[in-house]
Amino acid sequence: MRFTTLIKHPADWMAGGTDDQCAVLTSRIRLARNLRNHPFPGWAKREQRAAALDLMRPAVEALPAMKDAFSQELGDLSSVQKQVLVERHLISREHAARGDGSGAVIERRQTFSLMLNEEDHLRMQAIRPGLQLSAAFEALSALDTELEESLEFAFDPTLGYLTTCPTNLGTGLRASAMLHLPGLVLSDQIGQVLQAVNKIGLAVRGLYGEGTESLGNLYQISNQSTLGESEETIIRRLERVISQVSQHERNAREKLLEDDPEMVADKIGRAYGVLRHAHIIDSKEALNHLSLLRLGANLGFFSDDTVMLCDSLLMDIQPAHLQLHSGRKLSPEERDSIRAEIVRSRLQSLGSPDNRVITEEGEKTPDTSNPGNA
Incomplete structure (x- = not known):
């Protein structure tokens, strides 16, 4: 092989x-x-x-x-x-x-x-x-x-x-x-x-x-x-x-979503916004934001298949994977730019977080039959 x-x-x-x-x-x-x-x-x-x-x-x-x-x-x-x-x-x-x-x-x-x-x-x-x-x-x-x-x-x-x-x-x-x-x-x-x-x-x-x-x-x-x-x-x-x-x-x-749902929604929303629109992003920042996006999928802010998307991106945006994808040696600045481009492209069809997971009172929505976007 x-x-x-x-x-x-x-x-x-x-x-x-x-x-x-x-x-x-x-x-x-x-x-x-x-x-x-x-x-x-x-x-x-x-x-x-x-x-x-x-x-x-x-x-x-x-x-x-x-x-x-x-x-x-x-x-x-x-x-x-x-x-x-x-x-x-x-x-x-x-x-x-x-x-x-x-x-x-x-x-x-x-x-x-x-x-x-x-x-x-x-x-x-x-x-x-x-x-x-x-x-x-x-x-x-x-x-x-x-x-x-x-x-x-x-x-x-x-x-x-x-x-x-x-x-x-x-x-x-x-x-x-x-x-x-x-x-x-x-x-x-x-x-x-x-x-x-x-x-x-x-x-x-x-x-x-x-x-x-x-x-x-x-x-x-x-x-x-x-x-x-x-x-x-x-x-x-x-x-x-x-x-x-x-x-x-x-x-x-569960306790975070119960006690401080706005903070959870804010962090997930900010991660989504950066990943969907950033044009330059280093490896550490990208991994930390993808972690929050994955958390959002687990909590029901996004559809279940978002977990698989995040897991594949966790690997594909690593420095050597980027260079292999590009077919040439890249400077750190070039890697940050290409990384952002790949993330934007992969997340293009991902809708914004479904904040109906939390109620106005800050409690988790009891209906979890469809944890993804409606």
Whole structure:
């Protein structure tokens, strides 16, 4: 599969639009594995990395689930192409910085992505829409089992799977969910909730993982420990916490609409106005306004399909996607102009917010049979 074919259509997990995805956009499971009797990538010489790649890549491509997959050495991709894969959460920023001796094999629907010679020999991930950590794990575990028939992984009976970073030792599992939490942010509850999540041993990160900031009110919540617990135990605990955070978000949205409906309507209306009419907009501002537009769709100010529109725009207005769309390297000023043009074009048919969601008394309209525009 060619790169252009891979990115031509949105990934299955980017479809969005269900009630379950009101707060939880995606679930991701990642497994770290290393080859037995091979130096780990960070300590391997160039020829050793190449040998490991030559061993792993055919084995991954032969998996039934990876039929017609995109498979490429990173050294053969341009910097923009690699950054597009980062923006789609298909490879890590660290992997994109690597070149010779590293590769990626990505399933055609982008539900599976395998990084070869990243920090570990194999970083395998499965992504699903909404809160589906268990389903994602089952799918990736089956893939992992199939790979073990052709590849021998570094495993210790006491410690479990051996990994480059001690935090991944044991199961090698990193489970995470991407959450959209504008209600908690607007009600100033986000700090309290995230602090509680940290206290029980879970990590909270920004849009692109460790070391990145939260943009568009998007947060990643993941496990930190992988040693001494089964994969099922880790996932059950994470699903329970994410469900609780999601419920807090729903409650915050309802209370905002009850207590201060004019403020909610004002923020959603301003976001709509800027996005529909701006001719220059940077990435951060666009993401924050799209977050409010998505919130408006969830609350009934816009039709349900607006959620899917926002989710696709969240990806398509990223810097590398813009450059790929334009077919050339863009200056920051050019990106801001093209970004605004794309947003205006996509939102051209979107009508103004339906403020009948709120009554003159500031209460939420009880009839939710048709939450979209009348």
